Amino acid sequence: MTNNPYMKPFNPETDPLISVRDLQKNFKDLHALKGVDLDIYQGDVIFVVGPSGSGKSTFLRCLNCLEEADGGEIFFEGVNITNRNVDINRHRQKMGMVFQQFNLFPHMTVMKNLTQAPIILQHKSKEEAEAEAIKLLERVGLADRADAYPNQLSGGQKQRIAIVRALCMKPDVMLFDEPTSALDPEMVGEVLEVMRDLAKQKMTMVVVTHEMAFAREVASKVVFMAEGKILEVAPPDVFFNNPRTDRLKSFLEKVL
Amino acid sequence: MPDIAVPQFLIEFKDAFYLNFIKDNRWKYLVDGLSVTLRITFFAVLIGIVLGFLVAIIRATHDKVGRTTPLIKGTLSVLNFVCNVYLTVIRGTPVVVQLLIIYFVIFGSVRIDKIIVAILAFGINSGAYVAEIVRGGIMSIDQGQFEAGRSLGFNYGQTMWFIIIPQTLKNVLPALGNEFIVLLKETSVAGYIALADLTKGGDIIRSQTFSAYMPLIAVALIYLVMVIALSRLQKLLERRMRSRDK
Numbered sequence: 240m241t242n243n244p245y246m247k248p249f250n251p252e253t254d255p256l257i258s259v260r261d262l263q264k265n266f267k268d269l270h271a272l273k274g275v276d277l278d279i280y281q282g283d284v285i286f287v288v289g290p291s292g293s294g295k296s297t298f299l300r301c302l303n304c305l306e307e308a309d310g311g312e313i314f315f316e317g318v319n320i321t322n323r324n325v326d327i328n329r330h331r332q333k334m335g336m337v338f339q340q341f342n343l344f345p346h347m348t349v350m351k352n353l354t355q356a357p358i359i360l361q362h363k364s365k366e367e368a369e370a371e372a373i374k375l376l377e378r379v380g381l382a383d384r385a386d387a388y389p390n391q392l393s394g395g396q397k398q399r400i401a402i403v404r405a406l407c408m409k410p411d412v413m414l415f416d417e418p419t420s421a422l423d424p425e426m427v428g429e430v431l432e433v434m435r436d437l438a439k440q441k442m443t444m445v446v447v448t449h450e451m452a453f454a455r456e457v458a459s460k461v462v463f464m465a466e467g468k469i470l471e472v473a474p475p476d477v478f479f480n481n482p483r484t485d486r487l488k489s490f491l492e493k494v495l
Numbered sequence: 496m497p498d499i500a501v502p503q504f505l506i507e508f509k510d511a512f513y514l515n516f517i518k519d520n521r522w523k524y525l526v527d528g529l530s531v532t533l534r535i536t537f538f539a540v541l542i543g544i545v546l547g548f549l550v551a552i553i554r555a556t557h558d559k560v561g562r563t564t565p566l567i568k569g570t571l572s573v574l575n576f577v578c579n580v581y582l583t584v585i586r587g588t589p590v591v592v593q594l595l596i597i598y599f600v601i602f603g604s605v606r607i608d609k610i611i612v613a614i615l616a617f618g619i620n621s622g623a624y625v626a627e628i629v630r631g632g633i634m635s636i637d638q639g640q641f642e643a644g645r646s647l648g649f650n651y652g653q654t655m656w657f658i659i660i661p662q663t664l665k666n667v668l669p670a671l672g673n674e675f676i677v678l679l680k681e682t683s684v685a686g687y688i689a690l691a692d693l694t695k696g697g698d699i700i701r702s703q704t705f706s707a708y709m710p711l712i713a714v715a716l717i718y719l720v721m722v723i724a725l726s727r728l729q730k731l732l733e734r735r736m737r738s739r740d741k
Contacts, residue, residue: 305642323564332648342643346661355657356647401643408647 245325249317255280256316256412256443257302263310264297264467271297273467274311279412282441286454286475289464290490295447298464299416302445303327303334316411332360335405339417341397343389349376349400350385353407361408368407375403379433395426399433406437413437415446451494455479463487515709521700525710528696529717535613535692536679542618543678544671547625550578552655554626555633559641560651578626585623591684593620598688613685613692621678628674632667633659665736672729676722683718693717 248254255278264272271294279285287295300306302313308321320330344352353375354368363371376382379399389397398418405413415434419427431453438444438457448454454461454475461478463471463486471478471487479495482488516522557575560568585593594616602612636659644654686695697714701707 303646305646328645328648328650331646334646336643336646338639338643338646340637340639342637342639344640344643344658344662346665356649359653359657360648404647 245319245322247314247317247319249314251281251316254317255314256283257445258314259302259311260314261311262298262301262308262313264294264301264306265309271467272301272308275464275467275469277462277469277472279443279445281411281443282459284438284442284444284457284459285446285462286458286460287445287447287462287464288449288451288454288490288494293464294467295464296416299414299445299447302414303331303336305336328360332356332408333411335402335408335410335413337398337401337405337413337415337418339420341389341394341401341421343397343401343404345389347388348385349381349387349389349392352389352400353404356404357407372403372407375406376400378436379403393426394422395429398422398426398430402430402433402437412443412445415444415448417447417449419448419450449494451479451491463490465490511706511709514704515700515706516713519703521703524691524696524699525693525713525717528691528693531610531685531691532679532682532693534610535617535682535685535690536675538614539617539621539678539682540675542614543621543625543674546619546622547629550581550622550626551629551633553578554630556651556655558634582623582626585620586627590617590620590681591687594684594687609685609688609690612688613682613690617678617682620681621674624674624677625671628667628670629663632663632670635666636662668733668736669729672725672732676725679721679725680718 257279259275259277262272262275275298287298289295297306301308304320304327312319313321315330318325318330320327347355350369350372353372357363357368358365373382373385376385381396381399384392384396392400419430422430435457458475460472461475462469465486470484471482479491482491553574557571560571594613597616598612640658641654644658649657682692683694685692686698693714697710700710
């Protein structure tokens with residue numbers, strides 16, 4: 240195992256769950272990520288903030304290889320998942336992702352949305368998968384919507400279901416790509432509540448967001464990105480009260 | 496009993512009807528022809544669907560695929576090229592010419608059932624149109640659906656099968672229905688290889704009775720009824736699919 244070129248020894252107690260090294264990404268002429276380094280440990284709640292176009296969403300999407308990195312390495316649980324010989328599908332099962340636009344499957348009921356992947360990919364029985372799904376639905380207060388179709392749900396409900404869909408795979412880390420940006424203001428709270436709950440249960444989370452107050456409250460570390468680079472990483476109180484760089488200072492002045 | 500004057504045109508109609516359909520069991524030309532038309536259409540539709548989905552998936556995969564090995568990428572490029580040639584040739588030439596080429600050139604020196612030739616010709620032809628309909632359907636599904644599937648750990652094929660194709664199917668149903676209605680009518684050129692389909696059946700009657708009106712109108716009516724029935728079926732299917740995700 241250790242002589243495998245794209246694996247390195249991984250101890251979940253001491254090693255970072257995700258280790259990003261010199262991550263590069265280009266879109267045609269745009270150099271979106273210019274060498275990003277970050278270690279994400281078990282139980283970390285990392286909030287990534289920054290101006291739009293700073294590459295924060297691209298960074299997040301690179302973490303589960305929805306965007307293919309053009310350079311650098313991402314080690315997830317000791318495996319370099321940027322290597323093409325790695326079966327990325329297996330590792331994605333352990334990385335839940337929540338999208339800005341929810342992306343629920345409109346042709347399936349809520350229950351089918353939640354159980355399809357566990358049944359097919361983890362070979363769970365229908366009963367087992369549904370029992371687990373119901374438990375999670377109860378946690379987000381939507382157990383009564385199991386038989387609904389996504390277009391019968393409000394935006395906030397859809398996003399809570401989307402979070403549950405990712406949780407049903409029992410992931411080791413949850414990636415959130417601006418989970419509240421497409422929501423009506425009055426529905427933001429219910430989604431943040433679910434995320435707060437997850438953070439309390441020590442779920443490892445990486446969140447790209449514009450919700451600064453929420454970042455301050457929930458984050459264990461806040462990452463500031465601008466122009467494709469990470470400029471600052473700090474615990475929220477330091478991050479928001481004592482920003483080091485001028486770039487972050489001016490950003491915070493604008494958004495706070 | 497006074498004579499009830501039967502209008503002259505009714506008498507003529509009755510005579511013509513007798514001559515064209517009853518005498519010498521001429522109606523059999525229409526019934527047998529209809530059966531040929533239906534058989535050709537049915538199997539051509541099957542071939543068209545299989546071929547069309549195959550080509551559409553290859554082309555969409557070629558356009559979409561990101562992370563993969565050079566071997567797969569190369570294979571896809573070759574397959575995509577073959578598909579493009581197929582689409583260009585089939586959509587760029589008349590179906591009658593294709594039918595004649597398949598019969599006289601490809602199977603020129605082989606004894607083969609003409610119905611099979613027609614099924615192949617119309618199936619291969621229809622496949623090209625189905626392919627573009629389905630590919631459009633696949634490409635119209637929001638990229639987020641694809642990403643959501645992949646992010647859960649589904650591989651490309653599973654994402655296609657469980658998430659993209661079911662939604663595509665619903666979107667392309669109206670266009671597919673139209674394609675099959677067109678196909679049903681297009682089989683009327685099967686007479687070019689001396690296949691006695693519905694149209695040819697009517698034409699045979701015309702050549703025997705020297706009356707064009709009755710057999711040709713009958714043929715037209717039969718096509719019309721079938722097309723109306725197919726349209727109804729199509730609407731029914733669409734409604735059922737739509738109500739499912741209400």
